[in-house]
Amino acid sequence: MASVAQDQSRVYDTLAEAIEERKDLRNPLIEVLRIAQELFGYLPIEVQEFIAEKMNIPASKIYGVVTFYNFFTMKPRGKFTLNVCMGTACFVKGAPKLVQMISDYLGVGIGETTEDGLFTMSAVRCVGACSLAPVFVIGEDAFGRIDTKDKVKEILDRYE
Amino acid sequence: MSLKHIDLLICCGSGCISAGALKIKERFHEVLREHKATNEVNIIETGCMGPCDYGPVMVIYPEGIFYQHVTPEDVEEIVSEHFIKGRPVTRLMLQNEEKTFSIQKDVPFYQKQIKVALENCGYINPESLDEYIATGGYEALGKVLTEMSPQDVINEMKASGLRGRGGGGFPTYIKWQMVHDNKGAEKYIICNADEGDPGAFMDRSILEGDPHRILEGMMIGAYAMGANMGFFYIRAEYPLAIKRIKMAIAQAKEMGLMGENIFDSGFCFDAEVRTGAGAFVCGEETALIHSIEGERGNPTPKPPYPAVQGLWGMPTVVNNVETFGNIPTIFRKGAKWFASMGTEKSPGTKVFALTGDVRNTGLVEVPMGTTLRELIFDVGGGMIGDHKFKAVQLGGPSGGCLTVEHLDTGVDYESLKERGSMMGSGGVIVMNEEKCMVNVAKFFMDFCVEESCGKCSPCRIGLKQMLAILERITSGFGREGDIEELQRLGESISKLSLCGLGQTAPNPVLSTIRYFRDEYEAHIRDRSCATKVCKDLMHYQIDKDRCIGCSLCARNCPVKCITGSREEKYIIHQVDCIKCGNCYDVCPVKAIEKEPGMHPDTVAHRSELGKAVNRYEDL
Numbered sequence A: 001m002a003s004v005a006q007d008q009s010r011v012y013d014t015l016a017e018a019i020e021e022r023k024d025l026r027n028p029l030i031e032v033l034r035i036a037q038e039l040f041g042y043l044p045i046e047v048q049e050f051i052a053e054k055m056n057i058p059a060s061k062i063y064g065v066v067t068f069y070n071f072f073t074m075k076p077r078g079k080f081t082l083n084v085c086m087g088t089a090c091f092v093k094g095a096p097k098l099v100q101m102i103s104d105y106l107g108v109g110i111g112e113t114t115e116d117g118l119f120t121m122s123a124v125r126c127v128g129a130c131s132l133a134p135v136f137v138i139g140e141d142a143f144g145r146i147d148t149k150d151k152v153k154e155i156l157d158r159y160e
Numbered sequence B: 001m002s003l004k005h006i007d008l009l010i011c012c013g014s015g016c017i018s019a020g021a022l023k024i025k026e027r028f029h030e031v032l033r034e035h036k037a038t039n040e041v042n043i044i045e046t047g048c049m050g051p052c053d054y055g056p057v058m059v060i061y062p063e064g065i066f067y068q069h070v071t072p073e074d075v076e077e078i079v080s081e082h083f084i085k086g087r088p089v090t091r092l093m094l095q096n097e098e099k100t101f102s103i104q105k106d107v108p109f110y111q112k113q114i115k116v117a118l119e120n121c122g123y124i125n126p127e128s129l130d131e132y133i134a135t136g137g138y139e140a141l142g143k144v145l146t147e148m149s150p151q152d153v154i155n156e157m158k159a160s161g162l163r164g165r166g167g168g169g170f171p172t173y174i175k176w177q178m179v180h181d182n183k184g185a186e187k188y189i190i191c192n193a194d195e196g197d198p199g200a201f202m203d204r205s206i207l208e209g210d211p212h213r214i215l216e217g218m219m220i221g222a223y224a225m226g227a228n229m230g231f232f233y234i235r236a237e238y239p240l241a242i243k244r245i246k247m248a249i250a251q252a253k254e255m256g257l258m259g260e261n262i263f264d265s266g267f268c269f270d271a272e273v274r275t276g277a278g279a280f281v282c283g284e285e286t287a288l289i290h291s292i293e294g295e296r297g298n299p300t301p302k303p304p305y306p307a308v309q310g311l312w313g314m315p316t317v318v319n320n321v322e323t324f325g326n327i328p329t330i331f332r333k334g335a336k337w338f339a340s341m342g343t344e345k346s347p348g349t350k351v352f353a354l355t356g357d358v359r360n361t362g363l364v365e366v367p368m369g370t371t372l373r374e375l376i377f378d379v380g381g382g383m384i385g386d387h388k389f390k391a392v393q394l395g396g397p398s399g400g401c402l403t404v405e406h407l408d409t410g411v412d413y414e415s416l417k418e419r420g421s422m423m424g425s426g427g428v429i430v431m432n433e434e435k436c437m438v439n440v441a442k443f444f445m446d447f448c449v450e451e452s453c454g455k456c457s458p459c460r461i462g463l464k465q466m467l468a469i470l471e472r473i474t475s476g477f478g479r480e481g482d483i484e485e486l487q488r489l490g491e492s493i494s495k496l497s498l499c500g501l502g503q504t505a506p507n508p509v510l511s512t513i514r515y516f517r518d519e520y521e522a523h524i525r526d527r528s529c530a531t532k533v534c535k536d537l538m539h540y541q542i543d544k545d546r547c548i549g550c551s552l553c554a555r556n557c558p559v560k561c562i563t564g565s566r567e568e569k570y571i572i573h574q575v576d577c578i579k580c581g582n583c584y585d586v587c588p589v590k591a592i593e594k595e596p597g598m599h600p601d602t603v604a605h606r607s608e609l610g611k612a613v614n615r616y617e618d619l
Helices: A002-021 A029-040 A045-055 A059-068 A088-092 A095-106 A149-156 B014-018 B021-034 B072-084 B129-134 B139-147 B150-160 B172-181 B202-209 B211-225 B239-254 B285-292 B321-333 B335-339 B372-379 B413-418 B437-451 B457-474 B482-496 B500-504 B507-525 B552-556 B582-586 B600-612
Strands: A080-085 A119-124 A136-138 A141-143 B006-011 B041-046 B058-061 B065-067 B188-193 B229-234 B259-262 B267-275 B316-320 B349-356 B362-367 B389-394 B400-403 B427-432 B538-542 B562-565 B569-572 B592-596
Touching: A002 A029, A002 A045, A029 A045, A029 A059, A029 B267, A045 A059, A080 A095, A088 A095, A088 B349, A088 B427, A088 B437, A095 A119, A095 A149, A141 B014, B006 B014, B006 B021, B014 B021, B014 B202, B021 B041, B021 B072, B065 B072, B129 B211, B129 B239, B139 B211, B139 B321, B150 B172, B150 B211, B150 B321, B150 B335, B172 B211, B172 B316, B188 B202, B188 B211, B188 B285, B188 B321, B202 B211, B202 B239, B202 B321, B202 B349, B211 B229, B211 B239, B211 B267, B211 B316, B211 B321, B229 B239, B229 B285, B239 B267, B285 B316, B316 B321, B321 B335, B321 B349, B349 B372, B362 B372, B372 B389, B372 B427, B389 B437, B389 B507, B400 B507, B437 B457, B437 B500, B437 B507, B457 B482, B457 B500, B457 B507, B482 B500, B482 B507, B538 B569, B538 B582, B552 B562, B552 B582, B582 B592
Parallel strands: A080 A119, B006 B041, B188 B229, B188 B316, B229 B267, B349 B427
Antiparallel strands: A080 A136, A136 A141, B006 B058, B058 B065, B259 B267, B349 B362, B389 B400, B389 B427, B538 B592, B562 B569
C-alpha cells in the first residue's frame, strides 16, 4: 500500500510541475486537464480539486469544463481505450455492426471497461480516417475496413 | 550497376499508414541496404496523396510512376526490377479493363483535379522546411512583408474572392478588414482545425501533409490585420497534425521566419497550439474562442462578432485550415489567377473528402462549380459493385442529402444552399440504394442531440423532440402528421437557435423529407423499410424449399425463436425475433431472406398489447 501512496504522490508532483511550467500561458486549463488525464488515466474529483488549488480556479469551474468535453472522463479507464468511429462514413459502412462485433467479443458495451481492465470501449465522432471505414482506434493505431468477427479477434488479441 | 538517382515518395497519410505504409518504408530501407543502394534512392515520407482506397500508394520519380496496394513482399521486386534494372513493375500499377496507368498524373482519379491547398500534399516531406521552401514556400510571405502594405494585402484578398472554406463561405477579406480597422491593444488570429464534421478529413490531411503552408497563410493574415499572436486550435483526435504543426512552428522560428522583426519588416509574430477536447460545438467560432480561454465551449450571441470582441475581448479572426492553405498560392500566383478558377461567386478550388459507397474514396481538390456527377463518377470512379447511386450527403450534420436529379449541380456555396444542402467543410458521403434515408437522418439528429451544448432551448429541447419522432417512425410507431411535425419543429429550430449548430441541425431531416418523402411515408403508413435497414420494419423469413433442415439457425438463435425439424423444415416465430441476423449469417444454403415490412404477426401482437409496448404513446 505504501508504494501505491508513494506512486500517487509522485504523480501529483509531476502534475504540479506541469502546472508550474505553464503558469505564464494564458488560461491553460484544458492543457493541464489533458496532462492530468494522461497521468492519472481519468479525472476524479480529488485531482480536480488539486488542480483548482494549484491554479487558483474554483473547483466548480473545473468540474464544469471536465463534464463539458467528451475527451475528459471521471471514471477510470482500461489500459487501452478502444474508440469505435461513429462518423457518417463509418456509419454508412457498418459501424453499428462493428460495435456489436467488438462488444460481443469483449463482453462490454460502449463506455464500459472489461473485467481484466484491459480495454475501455467508447464511441467517438469521426477520427478522420473515413476512407478506411468502418474504423476503430486503439491509442494512435487505426484499424480500418473491419468487417468480420475474425478480424476483430485477430487485432484485439494482439493487445495484452 | 546502372542506378540513377531515384526519389521514392511513400504516402504516409493516415489512410496509408493504417494500410501498412510504415512497414513498407522499413522494408525499403532493408532491401536497399542488402543491395548496397541506400545512396541512390531518396526515401521521402509524404502527406496524403489522395486516393486512400488504393493505399498504400507510392510515386517514384523522375518518371512519376504510381504504384498502388503495395505490400512489404513487393518491395524486393520493386528494388531489383524497377530501381536496378529500370523495368517498372506493371502488376502494381493501376489497371482497368482497357488500360494500365503507369504515371501518376494519368490516373483517372487525378484527371479533373486542380491542387491549390493540396499543392504539396503527397509531394514533399511535411517535416522538412527545406522542401517546403524549395517548392516556393515562404516566398509569398517575403513578398507581402517587404513589398505590400496591410491594406494592399486585404485588397488582393478581395480581388481573389476567397471565401471561408470552413463551410459558411463568408468572404475572408471582410473579416480581415474588420479586424484591421478595429483598434485593440492586442489582436489575435486563430486557425480553426476543430474539424468535427463526421465524414471529413480535409483539414487533417493538409495539416499533416503541408503544415508550413498553413503557418505561412496565417502569418500573411496576421500581417494584414495587425495581429502578433496566433493560435492553432486542433482536435485532440489528430495527434499527428498537432505534432507536425508544432514542428513547423519550431523550424520557422529557428530559421527566423517567425519571431521578432521578420525579414527586417518590423513585423513580429508568434504562434501557439491549443488542443480541443472533443466537443463538436467548438467548431463554432465563439465557442472555439471560449475553449481557448479555458472555459466550457459554449457559443455566445453575435454581435459582438469576434472581429470586434474575440479572444480575451480583443479583435480576433478565426479562419479555417483550408482557407489559410489557399493564401500563400494566391500571393505567389496572383489574385487574378485564383479568381480565374471556379465560378464567379465562388472562385478557386475546394478540397473534398470523398467517402461512402464510391470506388475511389480519398482526398480530392476540384475547381468550384465542378458537378456532383464529375466528382462522384469521374474522380470517384462511380459506385462500388453493381449498386446504384441513391443520394449524396454534403456538409455533415449541418448539410443535406441530394439525389440523382441533382447530379448535374455544380458544387458551389449558392447552388448547394438553394437545394437544401450546403458546402460545409467538404465531407462528401455517397450512398447506394441499400441505405435508408430516414435512418441516415436519424443518425445525424442523434449526433446533434449529443453534441448540443445545451445553452439555448430550441436546440437542446427541440432536437431531442425531433429525434424522438424519428425514433418512433423507425421503430414502427410512426403516426400520421409526424412528417409535418418534423418540418414545423425543424423550421422553428433553424430560426431560433443561438449558433450554427442548432440553426443547421434540422437540415438533414428537412432535406431527406424534401427528396425522400415517400420513404418516410412507407415507414409510417406501411410499417415498412424498403432497404431493410430499420430492424423493426423488416423481418427474416426461411424459404421452406431451400431449407435443408440442418438446424444451424435454431442452434445459433439467441432467443430460441426458431423451431422445426429435418422433415418439417424450420420456421421463425416472428413475435419473439430480435432481428439479430445470426441465422441469416450462419445458414449454409442461404435459405433465410430479409423481407421489407413488419411481419403481420408482429403487427397483430403489437396492437393486442397496445400501450404496453408503445413507449412513444405519450409523446
